Amino acid sequence: MQQIINFIIRYKTSLLYLLLLLISLGFTIDSHSYHRSKFFNSSNRISGSIYNTADGITRYFNLDEENKKLVEENKKLRSLLYNLNIDDTIRLDTTKFEFTSISGRIIKNSYASPNNYLTINRGTNHGIKQDMGVITAKGILGIIEHTSKNYASVQSILNSKSNINAKIKNTNYFGSLVWDGRSYNQVKLEDIPRLVPLLVGDTIVTGAMSSIFPEDIPIGTIKKFDLNVSKSFYSIDVELFNDMTNVKNVYIIYNKNRPEILELETKIANDQ
Amino acid sequence: MTSSYYYINFIRFALLVLVQVLVFNRLNFFGFINPMVYILFLYWYPIKENRVVFIFIGFLLGLSIDFFSDTMALHAASTVTIAYLRPTIMRFVFGVNYEFQSFKLSNTTRVQQITFLTLLIVAHHVIFFTLEIFSLSNLLLILKKVIFTGIATLILCLLFGSLFSVKKE
The missing domain is CATH 2.40.10.340 (Rod shape-determining protein MreC, domain 1)
Known part of the structure; x- marks a missing residue:
């Protein structure tokens, strides 16, 4: 018992460091799940x-x-x-x-x-x-x-973590809108099948699949499109209408x- | 004397958090560079203080930044790490000298001060951006962010350092 206490006293800084690091890592990894902790957000x-x-x-x-x-x-x-x-x-x-x-x-x-x-x-x-x-x-x-x-x-x-249902305007081909973290004026539209005729400059709007947004809210225009690795779906770069750096x-x-x-x-x- | 000491550190803490959150987190220089000047608190913090208290304050500093910037506990994890590593870094930069009673940060050479600050910043940024991006496939992105944000942080910290000199304390 004496030795355990001695051990704790001797390594108290390292132990405290490990404890605090584990706490913060715990919070961080917890945040990768869908619903984050209620405590740590700027809406408090x-x-x-x-x-x-x-x-x-x-x-x-x-x-x-x-x-x-x-x-x-x-x-x-x-x-x-x-x-x-x-x-x-x-x-x-x-x-x-x-x-x-x-x-x-x-x-x-x-x-x-x-x-x-x-x-x-x-x-x-x-x-x-x-x-x-x-x-x-x-x-x-x-x-x-x-x-x-x-x-x-x-x-x-x-x-x-964002994933929003989106489609090509005036059609019913829909895919999901995700962000790859690279540029603040560009998002990606995935899962549009390759048989869909696409043109650079086509408008992308929200789809009817989600109950969060009404249909046909504008998102952006097609900037570039490629087939993805499996060669059966398009991976589309969408340039946003919104200037995300200046919204009020x-x-x-x-x-x-x-x-x-x-x-x-x-x-x-x-x-x- | 000692009470004014705590007072100064407390004001410094609050001001650095506010400046970081309200000014530097919105800078977005070139679209992604947000210098983290609050590291200066850990650079300026008295050397002779209790290590346990120091680590705890480092944790609180990071946590209060996290509180404002929706980053969960990323800042806390990085600040607590550099608070823990600070004595090791100091021994590396200043040699055995720093364990003497008469040692003062303002008595060291400019090169030593900058090296010390740079090492703190590098350690902090590497941990922060690795945890933030959280994937090895984006190694280049992590490296880019560490290098550019690191340089911006260093320049601003040096400017702040010369503005508010620690000599008087």
């Missing part, structure tokens, strides 16, 4: 409010640019609206809408690491829940991963029917 109260304060100081510097972007978007939406020929007097029944959206601001952006997470200034108090989709006026951005009362962290599409105003999309869809899907999984 302390870091959220610090980021929010810092954002409050810097947001004035690019107000002009942001205003231009919003006006641009309004212009696009207006032109869509005028060409729809809907009579203004008709009352739309908003309870029938499948998707609702909430506006928000990004208070922390990140695009240089292999697993990027953004932080937005909306949380459970504003009705944000896990697995809602986040988009900007130009295209998709990511999926809500963690929420606190006033903040939420978003798993960016620039994240090696976002919309969080919620599919009202998602719980129902998920319930059905789990039923199928249970039956098998």
Whole structure:
């Protein structure tokens, strides 16, 4: 017993080091699973409010640019609206809408690491829940991963764990959108069969397979395509519409029917 | 004297974390270079202090950076390692000298200081980026990030070092 205590005292620094290293490695490896620890993310109260304060100081510097972007978007939406020929007097029944959206601001952006997470200034108090989709006026951005009362962290599409259903516009050929961690303006679209006719410059949009995003949200254009190793599927480089280094105003999309869809899907999984 | 000592270190800790999180984590120079200036805390930390406390503070420093940057405990793992390795690195750089009572970082030559800082940065970055990318197939990417971020960190740390000289303490 005496010797054990002596041993511990003699090697206390090394033992403490090993203990702390194991703790941090434990947290890190744990993060490679789908749902990360609730504790370590920038959506918590302390870091959220610090980021929010810092954002409050810097947001004035690019107000002009942001205003231009919003006006641009309004212009696009207006032109869509005028060409729809809907009579203004008709009352739309908003309870029938499948998707609702909430506006928000990004208070922390990140695009240089292999697993990027953004932080937005909306949380459970504003009705944000896990697995809602986040988009900007130009295209998709990511999926809500963690929420606190006033903040939420978003798993960016620039994240090696991100996997989003996408298709080629005006067709029904779909694949999955992943990121290889190399360039912040480029993602990869995998699993498009080789018989599909492709052209450089074709538009890629979100597919109908996921219940997170509505169909036909723009993602990017085809920059380059090659057959993959098995020679039966394309591996497509997609250039994003969004400038991921400069995003501020976002919309969080919620599919009202998602719980129902998920319930059905789990039923199928249970039956098998 | 001793209380102001702790005070200075505490303020330094808080300021370096804030500067790192609010300024340097957003730099994205050339799209990927984010210098990690908070390593300076471990470089400046008094040499005569208890090692156990030092390792623990190193862990806390890394963890508070992780807290803000959604990196889980990557920074914590790297800082705790360089905190543990610091005496070994110092013995390597300064020789037996550093065990004397009168030893001070400001009394050593410029070359020695830079070597010491470089070794700390290299050890930190190698561990950080290896764990962050977590695959051997991306060895070149790891190497690229270690080298370029390392150079940026070193330059900024030297600039900060000359701005806030440790001579007065």
